[in-house]
Amino acid sequence: MPITIDKQNGATVISVRGEIDHHSARTIMENIDNTISSTLPMRLVLDLSSVTFMDSSGIAVLLRALRQMDQLGGNLRVVGIPSQPRRVLDAAGIGRLITLE
């Protein structure tokens, strides 16, 4: 499974590993969906520090997680963003929608 799940200070922390592209995005989305529906977190943290590559498929993954957390009335933070994914998120202006740390 390309993600690991942890609890830290009451927040659910999902760490994504490896490459996020169209090939891997569906599996990662399903894993995040399952985690959200089973834990119903008020605070979700996506940790991207072990992501080695991300293209615009990763944007779709983040926006889907954001929509689900909005529906729950919860909060999403994205942390540990390496340089290459950061450039993709900046080019798409995602920082206007999601808290990127």
Add this chain to the structure above:
Amino acid sequence: MKALDQTTVVFTSRSANEGFARAVAACFATQLDPTLDEIADIKTAVSEAVTNAIVHAYPNTLGKITMRLRLLEDLQLEIQIKDGGVGIPDVEQARTPLFTTGNEERSGMGFTIMESFMDTVKVRSTVGKGTTVTMRRRIARRVGGGQ
């Protein structure tokens, strides 16, 4: 413009080949002694163009994707991704940020990313015949860089 070096790879429109195409483009670009950021930009742009071909050109079938890499004499890297798929009816609309005809795994930001990371992006498409995306990126020459 004359090419100092070129290579062409042809692969099937399977999503597993997205990583393959990125790796080939990155390897070809290394002869320009690029920075890690430049390599990352090239891999990202290739990933977007190849994913578009896999998702949109061949929506319900597998087809052939041709990636041609050229090192031009003015030290620009040219990447051409060509498919023989369904084509794009309205290229300008397809290039609009957030526009997508794909499912929820697509963000509609593919062309925006390509345009951000490459110097030029040209799209030629004929409905029923296919699409060719040609991107160029000048690699900054560094002191002590390769010849």
